Amino acid sequence: MENKIKVLKAKANQMRKLIITMLAEAGSGHPGGSLSSTEIIACLYFDVLRHDPKNPQWPQRDKFHLSKGHCCPAVYAALALCGYFSEKKLLTLRKLGSTLQGHPDRRTPGIEVGSGSLGQGLSVSLGMALAARLDRKDSRVYCLIGDGENQEGNIWEAAMAVAHFKLDNLCAIIDYNRFQIDGRTDEIMSLEPLVNKWESFGWHVIQCDGHNIKELLEAFAQAKTIKLKPTAIVAHTVKGKGVSFMEHVVDFHGRPPTQEEKTIAIRELEEIAKDEEDLKNG
């Protein structure tokens, strides 16, 4: 377990550097939520998900759907590190003709269904989970939802239905970084009590620190054991996590780093990686 945590920490750090680099190159995009969901996505792609980058259409695969589509840089970073496509490809993000669109698109190897218009992803995941049950597959479906996205009515239509259909093969993760593009979720449209809401809709809810690999892995493991009801992991996170001047800063919801900011951010992330390495070597 200790070693696995170290490996995943290192993956998350690599992902963050790629996120910063590709966004600075693209000149637009959403760093805040990409950085808050990095550990969640790292745990999924490098440990939890059953998938094969050499065979993206493997019928027995688990599925991941990014309902908060604007945070696709984090997923693209994970897909590149897994080998779905080259890291070089990341520099084409948001450019004309690129397979890496500004919001997820099926033309990208490893992306199951496009997303971007918020609120629909839990329904899409519900469809995948129903199909897996119909086909008697043991595949699981994971859906990452933004906190602001919980303001969409479609989320609650889906939440009601997933519980109604008793889809225990579906696990939703809520990236609760407490910011949305216009400001703090508390001020724009309060989500609280968020955990009670999901529980009252018939879900098993697990709360954890969304940057703590151990807690995340335990949450995913627990979710697998819950039968006859779906699980929602409310992951408490920090918007812009990992880059000092981006943390808790709403401006970085939808603004990419400048070249100068990129240099500072990469330096910071390299220092974190070095500290981790030093710690490992005692």
Add this chain to the structure above:
Amino acid sequence: MDKVYARDVYGQTLVELGQKDKDLVVLDADLSGSTRTAIFQKAFPDRFFNFGVAEQNMMATAAGLASSGKVVFASTFAMFATARALDQVRNSICSNNFNVKIVATHGGITVGEDGASHQALEDINFFRAIPNMKIIVPADGPQTREAVICAYKNKGPFYIRLGRSKISSLENKANFIFGKGQSLKEGKDLAIIACGIMVQEALAASAILEKEGIFAAVVNLHSLKPLDEDLLVNLAKNYKTILVCEEHQVTGGLFSAVAETLIRKAPVKVERIGIENVFGQSGSPKELMEFYGLSADCIAKKAKKIFRQ
């Protein structure tokens, strides 16, 4: 021939297809009795899912099912299938080009007594603008079966619009070919193009006109997208005037589709019968068809006026 509910035919055709394909699933949003998907539910309860009054969820779920290899038929009233769930249909279904067949009933003014909130008059307009979406408005019961089978056999999203009322079957029409119109009657003085229940009205109008020495051709343009452009160009060659009849707003529906094609390829006078940018109201289907100028009499009157200009 006896009148039938197109939606009965729809439910029966679903069962027919469901027997052959176990990957076919059917979704509804608390209107399965009205849309007749309940007929499928009875035959294949495990492959039927009711979403309650939640059309947006139903449509986005349809996308997820289709992404996993299912052929999905999703039904509700035309009002809610289109306007209510438009974003889900555009972004989750059409932009992914998924195999979701939206078969909506209760399209048009002939919904009747339920009134304006339930009379879908803009549905074709909404869906016609979305890339990948294909649209069929069948003219009778047998054609409904052909349209449903066609949507099943062809990849990608489809919209099939059905009405609420019973309709009689058209006689002597050619085989259904998707994307091709059907010439039902030859004429001389003008051509009437229609879809759905308006085809019957157009035929009746043509009979009225004939008694007054005006010979109107009648074409059933059941496929609105893709449109039979060759047929339209040919009509424009043979007729000075084309009258388009639809149970839909005059913006964005069949009239618009025909006019858009002819203005580019073969400019000719195109006139219209449809809902003139107003909301409907309660009334019997027959009363409403008269009130909003859609009945055979109204079509004949308009045709005469055009002819004598």
